[in-house]
Amino acid sequence: xxxxxxxxxxxxxxxxxxxxxxxxxxxxxxxxxxxxxxxxxxxxxxxxxxxxxxxxxxxxxxxxxxxxxxxxxxxxxxxxxxxxxxxxxxxxxxxxxxxxxxxxxxxxxxxxxxxxxxxxxxxxxxxxxxxxxxxxxxxxxxxxxxxxxxxxxxxxxxxxxxxx
Amino acid sequence: xxxxxxxxxxxxxxxxxxxxxxxxxxxxxxxxxxxxxxxxxxxxxxxxxxxxxxxxxxxxxxxxxxxxxxxxxxxxxxxxxxxxxxxxxxxxxxxxxxxxxxxxxxxxxxxxxxxxxxxxxxxxxxxxxxxxxxxxxxxxxxxxxxxxxxxxxxxxxxxxxxxxxxxxxxxxxxxxxxxxxxxxxxxxxxxxxxxxxxxxxxxxxxxxxxxxxxxxxxxxxxxxxxxxxxxxxxxxxxxxxxxxxxxxxxxxxxxxxxxxxxxxxxxxxxxxxxxxxxxxx
Numbered sequence: 001x002x003x004x005x006x007x008x009x010x011x012x013x014x015x016x017x018x019x020x021x022x023x024x025x026x027x028x029x030x031x032x033x034x035x036x037x038x039x040x041x042x043x044x045x046x047x048x049x050x051x052x053x054x055x056x057x058x059x060x061x062x063x064x065x066x067x068x069x070x071x072x073x074x075x076x077x078x079x080x081x082x083x084x085x086x087x088x089x090x091x092x093x094x095x096x097x098x099x100x101x102x103x104x105x106x107x108x109x110x111x112x113x114x115x116x117x118x119x120x121x122x123x124x125x126x127x128x129x130x131x132x133x134x135x136x137x138x139x140x141x142x143x144x145x146x147x148x149x150x151x152x153x154x155x156x157x158x159x160x161x162x163x164x
Numbered sequence: 165x166x167x168x169x170x171x172x173x174x175x176x177x178x179x180x181x182x183x184x185x186x187x188x189x190x191x192x193x194x195x196x197x198x199x200x201x202x203x204x205x206x207x208x209x210x211x212x213x214x215x216x217x218x219x220x221x222x223x224x225x226x227x228x229x230x231x232x233x234x235x236x237x238x239x240x241x242x243x244x245x246x247x248x249x250x251x252x253x254x255x256x257x258x259x260x261x262x263x264x265x266x267x268x269x270x271x272x273x274x275x276x277x278x279x280x281x282x283x284x285x286x287x288x289x290x291x292x293x294x295x296x297x298x299x300x301x302x303x304x305x306x307x308x309x310x311x312x313x314x315x316x317x318x319x320x321x322x323x324x325x326x327x328x329x330x331x332x333x334x335x336x337x338x339x340x341x342x343x344x345x346x347x348x349x350x351x352x353x354x355x356x357x358x359x360x361x362x363x364x365x366x367x368x369x370x371x372x373x374x375x376x377x378x379x380x381x382x383x384x385x386x387x388x389x390x391x392x393x394x395x396x397x398x399x400x401x402x403x404x405x406x407x408x409x410x411x412x413x414x415x416x417x418x419x420x421x422x423x424x425x426x427x428x429x430x431x432x433x434x435x436x437x438x439x440x441x442x443x444x445x
Contacts, residue, residue, distance in 0.1 A: 051322055052243020081247070082318035084325060110328075138229035139333050140236040148229070164325045 001040070001071040008034040008042065011070045018058045019143045020161075022101040025059055029089030032080060041074040042067050047085050050144040087163050098161060099127045104149065106163035124160045126151035199375035201256045202275060204316075205265070206372075206418055207304075208248030209276035211323075212266055213426070214297060215241030216433050217284050226287050233333060237294070240326040247319045267437035271427050272420040279362035281417070281426045285355065288348065291337040292355040298331035299395050300366045303388045312380020335399045342403025349404065356400070357408050364413025367392075372418070 003011075012034060013026045025031050025046070033045040044063055048056050060077045067075045087106035090098075095105035104124045123132045131153040138148040146159040218238035225231025249262040279297060284290050305327060308320035341348040367389045376382065400407050416422065437443075 048243075048322075050240060050243060051247055051319075051326060052239040052241075054239070080318075081322050082314075084318070084322040086325075109325075138232060139329070140229070140233040142232075144236055144239060162329070164329065 001073070003036050003042065003070075003072070005035060008036065008044075008067075011066055012044070012063060015059075015062045015066045018055045018062070019145070020098070020101075020103065022097050022103075023090075023094045025063065027091060027094035027097075029085060029087075030059060031063075039074075040072075041076055042072045043076045043078065045078045045080055047080050049085050053144055085164075087161060090161075102127050102158055103146070104158060104160040106161040109163045124149050126154060126156065127158055128156045129154040198256065199372050200379060200381065201252050202372050203376045203381065204248055204252035204255060205275040206277075208245045208252055208262075208265070209274050210280050210297070210301075211241045211248065212245035213274070213276045213429065214280035214294075215239075215245055216429060217280065217282075218290070218294070220284050221290065230287070234290075237330050237333070240323075240330065244319070244323040244326070247323075251315055251319065263437070267434045268441075271422055271430055274417075274420065274422065274426060274430075276417055276422075276426075277362070277365040278414055278417045278423055279359065279365065281423060281429060282359070282362070283425055286351065288341055288352040289355045289359070291334050291341065292352055293359055294330065295334035295338045295399065296359060296363055296396070297366075298327055298334050299392055299399075300363075300388070301327045302331055303391055303395075304383060307383040307388065308381075311382065316381060338399055338405070339403040342400070342405040352403070353405055356405055360408040361411060361414050364410070365415050365417060368413075368415055368418070370418065 009026060009031075012031050013024045015025045017023055017025055017028050017030070020028070028049070030046050030049065031044060032047050034042070036042050044067070046056075046059060046063065056079070060079075063077055064075045086109045088109050090106065098105045104127045107122070107124070121136065123134045124136075125132050126134050126149075129151060131151055133152045134149050135152060136147065137150050137157065140146075141148045141159055145162055147162050148157060149160050150157045215238045218234050218241060221231065221234035222238070223231065225234055245266070246262045249265045253260040253262060253265055279293060282289075282293065285293075302324060305320040305324040309317050309324060311317055311320075338352065341352045343349070367385045369385050373382070373385065397407055
């Protein structure tokens with residue numbers, strides 16, 4: 001079975017991220033390339049979000065089974081590290097999905113300056129009520145990619161997708 | 165595994181072949197692998213051992229947020245270690261992957277610096293050690309992103325983002341505890357005084373550094389030291405802590421001469437893999 005690049009991306013767009021199932025592995029920027037070779041083998045290139053992301057094996061399995069279910073005979077999944085994944089690759093529509101799901105989308109990733117020691121941080125907008133009167137509770141959260149905040153207005157704790 | 169055992173036997177035999185008074189010393193000290201493999205083991209082992217020490221806080225953090233933080237930092241470091249060790253194994257070309265290198269090497273074959281293998285101590289000890297290492301790590305990784313080895317540069321670029329985040333966290337804790345209560349100030353100052361003599365090893369250079377620089381993998385250790393000093397002094401000043409004087413420094417880890425603590429750590433870290441070789445789940 002022959003697939004166009006668009007068809008492959010459409011199939012991969014149905015594969016949810018295992019830890020943030022409201023967005024797909026394509027929207028998250030994990031899928032870097034997808035194509036089909038002359039011999040019919042589908043090649044997918046993925047990149048990890050974090051060096052120790054424990055979901056990479058799951059993602060590879062899910063990508064493989066989605067393509068096989070769509071009729072691909074052979075699938076090759078390759079992992080690359082460069083260019084290093086950044087939250088800047090997440091498109092606006094996916095950010096809106098995160099917000100509706102209760103996760104504050106990432107701000108712009110820091111670039112340039114090597115370290116930002118004890119710098120003041122802009123408060124993150126609450127995904128529930130939109131207030132910017134929020135406090136960072138923990139730099140680290142339930143998965144490698146999230147931090148925990150609390151809204152001082154609606155009193156809801158919420159996750160933030162860390163900008164890296 | 166077979167390749168690993170054969171490699172060891174070959175190394176010892178080569179040492180014995182030299183005969184004479186060098187035999188005991190040669191057999192006791194693990195033979196040096198190709199310089200780049202040695203170099204990559206140093207980078208990977210630093211992160212593997214520090215990651216394991218951080219993981220010891222899982223379920224024992226002083227507060228829930230820090231329990232999560234230490235587990236996340238451990239996960240990042242162990243993930244980075246897996247990448248560096250995988251590369252070391254590939255360069256070595258003897259069939260050892262990252263798991264073989266992490267779980268089936270004995271203490272004398274580890275190349276981490278002594279700082280990272282010291283017991284986790286109290287939360288102050290852990291955060292001061294983490295801060296001293298993070299400040300070094302971001303500078304080292306940044307240098308690797310510009311080096312001539314493509315894979316090393318790619319792993320470093322990824323790890324750098326994570327370690328910048330770790331540094332922000334550890335430096336904030338150093339400030340909070342140093343400029344905190346009398347009790348917290350006294351204790352982190354004592355941690356700093358105790359750990360300082362292990363910081364010199366981070367910047368020490370030897371023939372391995374010289375050999376890899378020929379391959380385009382060079383880090384200006386002296387230049388990094390100047391920037392590290394500035395960064396550390398800045399944070400310690402904000403933390404109202406006194407920077408210890410540079411006295412004699414403890415060395416040896418890069419050549420496999422470790423403290424007694426590494427053996428105990430490895431006994432825990434490697435026990436499951438060695439009891440059930442090849443197990444998967």
